Amino acid sequence: MSSRKEHVSYGIGYDDSITRWWTTAVHRRPFESPQATFDAPVNMGEAYVQIVYPVRKAFLDQYDPDTRRMPKGPFDHIYFPFENNRVDFTTFIHTPPTISGSMPSPGLMSRKAEAIRSMSIHAEASHCG
Amino acid sequence: MNGTRTLTFSPFTRNIASKTTIQLPLNRGMNELVVHADELAERDVFFYFEFRYKGSIPLQGVLLVDKGARRISEIETFLRSCFFPRDCLSEGNIELHYDPSTLSGTLDLTIDSRTQGFPPLQDPVSHVVARPDTDFVSLGPVGNDVGVFKLLVGAMAGGQLVNRELIIGLRPTDATDIVPMPTVGQRKAQTLWFIRDHGEEVVNRAMAICEVDKKFTPEAERFVLASLHMIEEMGDCADFHLVPMFLLITRYDTFLPRPLHDRIQCAIAKFRYWIDEPGNDVMWYFSENHAFLFHIAQYLAGHLFPETIFSASGRTGAEQYRIGKERVERWFDTFFTYGYAEWNSATYIPIDLIGFFVLFEVAPDQTIRDMSKRALDQTFRIMTYNSFKGIMSSSFGRAYEDTLKLRDQVEPCFMEWVAYGMGFVNSHIRAVSLFCISSYEPPRYDRDILCDDGQWMETELDQGQNQVKTYAFRTKDYFTASVRRFKPYQHGHQQHLMNVALGPDGVQLFVNHPGERAFSGGNRPSYWAGNGTMPFIEQYQALTMMLFRTDPEELVHYIHAYTTLYLYDEFVIHDRWLFIKVKDAYCGLWFSNGFAITESGANTGKEVMSQGLEHGVVVRCGNRYAFDSFGIFIRSLAGRAIRYVPDDGLTFDDPQYGIFHVVETSAAIDGYPIPYGPAKTMTIHKGVLEHV
Numbered sequence: 022m023s024s025r026k027e028h029v030s031y032g033i034g035y036d037d038s039i040t041r042w043w044t045t046a047v048h049r050r051p052f053e054s055p056q057a058t059f060d061a062p063v064n065m066g067e068a069y070v071q072i073v074y075p076v077r078k079a080f081l082d083q084y085d086p087d088t089r090r091m092p093k094g095p096f097d098h099i100y101f102p103f104e105n106n107r108v109d110f111t112t113f114i115h116t117p118p119t120i121s122g123s124m125p126s127p128g129l130m131s132r133k134a135e136a137i138r139s140m141s142i143h144a145e146a147s148h149c150g
Numbered sequence: 151m152n153g154t155r156t157l158t159f160s161p162f163t164r165n166i167a168s169k170t171t172i173q174l175p176l177n178r179g180m181n182e183l184v185v186h187a188d189e190l191a192e193r194d195v196f197f198y199f200e201f202r203y204k205g206s207i208p209l210q211g212v213l214l215v216d217k218g219a220r221r222i223s224e225i226e227t228f229l230r231s232c233f234f235p236r237d238c239l240s241e242g243n244i245e246l247h248y249d250p251s252t253l254s255g256t257l258d259l260t261i262d263s264r265t266q267g268f269p270p271l272q273d274p275v276s277h278v279v280a281r282p283d284t285d286f287v288s289l290g291p292v293g294n295d296v297g298v299f300k301l302l303v304g305a306m307a308g309g310q311l312v313n314r315e316l317i318i319g320l321r322p323t324d325a326t327d328i329v330p331m332p333t334v335g336q337r338k339a340q341t342l343w344f345i346r347d348h349g350e351e352v353v354n355r356a357m358a359i360c361e362v363d364k365k366f367t368p369e370a371e372r373f374v375l376a377s378l379h380m381i382e383e384m385g386d387c388a389d390f391h392l393v394p395m396f397l398l399i400t401r402y403d404t405f406l407p408r409p410l411h412d413r414i415q416c417a418i419a420k421f422r423y424w425i426d427e428p429g430n431d432v433m434w435y436f437s438e439n440h441a442f443l444f445h446i447a448q449y450l451a452g453h454l455f456p457e458t459i460f461s462a463s464g465r466t467g468a469e470q471y472r473i474g475k476e477r478v479e480r481w482f483d484t485f486f487t488y489g490y491a492e493w494n495s496a497t498y499i500p501i502d503l504i505g506f507f508v509l510f511e512v513a514p515d516q517t518i519r520d521m522s523k524r525a526l527d528q529t530f531r532i533m534t535y536n537s538f539k540g541i542m543s544s545s546f547g548r549a550y551e552d553t554l555k556l557r558d559q560v561e562p563c564f565m566e567w568v569a570y571g572m573g574f575v576n577s578h579i580r581a582v583s584l585f586c587i588s589s590y591e592p593p594r595y596d597r598d599i600l601c602d603d604g605q606w607m608e609t610e611l612d613q614g615q616n617q618v619k620t621y622a623f624r625t626k627d628y629f630t631a632s633v634r635r636f637k638p639y640q641h642g643h644q645q646h647l648m649n650v651a652l653g654p655d656g657v658q659l660f661v662n663h664p665g666e667r668a669f670s671g672g673n674r675p676s677y678w679a680g681n682g683t684m685p686f687i688e689q690y691q692a693l694t695m696m697l698f699r700t701d702p703e704e705l706v707h708y709i710h711a712y713t714t715l716y717l718y719d720e721f722v723i724h725d726r727w728l729f730i731k732v733k734d735a736y737c738g739l740w741f742s743n744g745f746a747i748t749e750s751g752a753n754t755g756k757e758v759m760s761q762g763l764e765h766g767v768v769v770r771c772g773n774r775y776a777f778d779s780f781g782i783f784i785r786s787l788a789g790r791a792i793r794y795v796p797d798d799g800l801t802f803d804d805p806q807y808g809i810f811h812v813v814e815t816s817a818a819i820d821g822y823p824i825p826y827g828p829a830k831t832m833t834i835h836k837g838v839l840e841h842v
Binding site for chain 1: 196705
């Protein structure tokens with residue numbers, strides 16, 4: 022990333038989101054799981070209900086986040102947020118694949134970087150997925 | 151962070167965001183942060199992350215690029231300013247408007263209509279040039295396309311395509327302005343000819359082709375194969391395709407090539423009909439509409455192929471028939487007892503109608519056919535009683551952005567057109583096509599809702615096991631509806647809780663709290679559909695009072711109204727009131743925190759916003775009969791006492807109804823509680839408007 026020379030910069034104040042990112046493509050890979058039955062009630066209302074399918078249990082059983090290696094790219098797409106505060110790849114997929122995407126951030130600089138040797142970012146990270 | 155794994159966060163709560171607070175160590179100067187996200191995608195997949203800065207020292211975010219940084223920023227600003235002045239076009243050119251001050255020179259734009267979940271344009275303009283000496287660019291004339299389209303408008307900079315999505319509805323006059331003939335039978339014939347050439351490319355349309363052309367054309371085969379593919383791979387919503395397939399292989403079987411018939415039969419034998427059969431798909435079974443269609447499919451498949459061994463369950467067709475029949479009967483029993491759980495839903499009622507029509511036509515049991523007839527009658531009554539000028543204009547249990555903003559493009563509109571000659575011809579044809587090849591004709595509910603000058607009619611019906619209190623009030627000139635006292639101050643999903651329709655064209659208006667910031671995002675609640683935090687709503691005839699107490703954790707800290715200013719004959723801003731006139735219909739909107747008309751970006755001219763977390767909102771409708779003139783309507787409302795204090799609620803001295811007060815979860819007029827009793831069957835009252 023460091024070979025890139027020009028900056029698109031924007032301010033990040035308290036409670037603002039970091040929204041401009043280089044990203045990989047979102048990769049899809051079909052996920053096969055054992056055939057299984059299950060039981061859950063039909064939703065008799067209009068609100069969202071959470072029902073964990075056997076396919077999800079199978080996915081979680083085999084998923085170990087600690088063994089996931091951070092990808093090296095290529096990071097060749099820029100995510101432009103416009104009004105969105107999220108880095109959002111929400112979509113609709115009829116059959117169950119795993120999906121993954123990676124985003125190395127913009128650089129983060131303190132506006133007073135010359136005066137500060139180091140600092141911490143205190144941030145809230147929200148994730149849906 | 152800077153090459154070191156800093157956080158692993160993997161709650162995997164499907165479609166519900168999880169949050170954690172982290173400390174990221176920052177070195178002096180440039181720092182690099184890398185995020186990796188995984189998910190198992192099941193149908194609608196909300197796949198996003200957000201980093202929200204909680205520090206006090208201002209930071210500078212820096213996107214490093216090879217070249218063109220300034221151009222990228224310029225294009226972002228330009229695209230942010232783009233909008234369609236009208237949400238739906240019937241004629242003329244499709245004009246994309248923008249702020250020319252954002253351009254330093256000409257800009258080549260790419261237009262791409264191939265977006266997920268929306269149909270592509272048949273003959274799209276793919277490249278146009280935006281110029282700084284004008285404020286719009288034409289994307290070509292409104293062609294023959296009918297429907298809702300999502301366009302990606304983009305431009306290249308620094309080797310990157312910068313683009314954003316904008317939604318537009320097209321209902322070209324040439325294709326859809328069909329004069330309805332006098333009888334239902336004639337309108338069904340007109341509709342089948344329309345569907346032959348327009349609408350969703352699914353098995354339902356193939357049957358319309360068989361009816362019109364009396365043969366199985368290559369196009370019909372393509373549409374059947376598209377549906378069959380969904381069934382074979384057991385993709386989510388395959389049940390929407392499977393149930394009509396039973397009508398195809400019975401009534402239209404002589405048209406089908408034998409190999410295609412056999413392939414359909416094979417797919418039916420392999421399908422998974424419920425979750426007690428082993429499978430590894432992610433089809434959604436658990437909503438009212440899906441459950442119904444799965445049960446119908448099991449019932450009909452078992453009946454048609456009683457000797458076949460169904461591979462997912464290992465049962466014979468005869469067993470599937472027996473189990474499916476019990477499930478269908480149980481579904482109907484619940485439906486007749488409680489009504490729709492997804493009340494008035496213009497999106498999902500047509501899915502239920504697919505099932506009703508197919509059962510009405512091919513169910514082997516007279517009892518089931520009778521139940522489907524009763525359900526059809528009940529559903530047409532709900533659609534018609536909640537429609538104004540043929541447009542379903544009520545609250546909805548579940549809604550999407552296009553369901554609300556492009557109301558003439560939803561399927562109940564088309565149903566009303568076929569049934570009664572009101573409403574609009576559009577591209578949603580799944581249930582309409584089945585209606586047209588069915589012998590079913592609905593009762594003349596359109597006569598029930600007629601209001602002459604000065605007459606009013608109100609209806610109330612508790613729907614679903616949750617007994618959601620749906621209410622509507624209509625006159626000849628306007629229609630105003632809501633759900634009374636529904637889950638106030640809770641986080642919403644897709645519930646559309648209040649709505650107004652004005653004038654002879656049913657101009658739509660509603661107030662809600664946006665659920666996310668992206669204007670056309672795919673989350674639930676979204677910016678336009680549903681509420682982040684649901685308000686308390688009480689309605690008394692033409693007066694609706696709303697209290698918003700938005701959770702500070704919500705993403706959007708304002709409320710807004712969908713206000714298509716370009717469709718109003720006149721609008722007047724008076725202090726915190728917005729007064730609207732559409733022919734003889736009037737509406738006054740009062741926002742306790744004031745409001746601002748959106749004058750830039752995608753919602754230009756279609757939105758008013760009111761900032762803050764806590765609000766009192768008054769929505770009052772009127773017409774020329776009651777108020778004589780728009781000026782008197784304005785003076786009558788603007789001159790009345792009105793007060794909002796968060797802890798003490800909202801009080802409005804209505805010129806007709808008296809002093810209306812709502813606070814927390816209660817409501818009163820002149821100090822007396824407003825009646826809030828059960829309405830298990832539809833209560834109907836009619837009367838004559840008073841002159842104010």
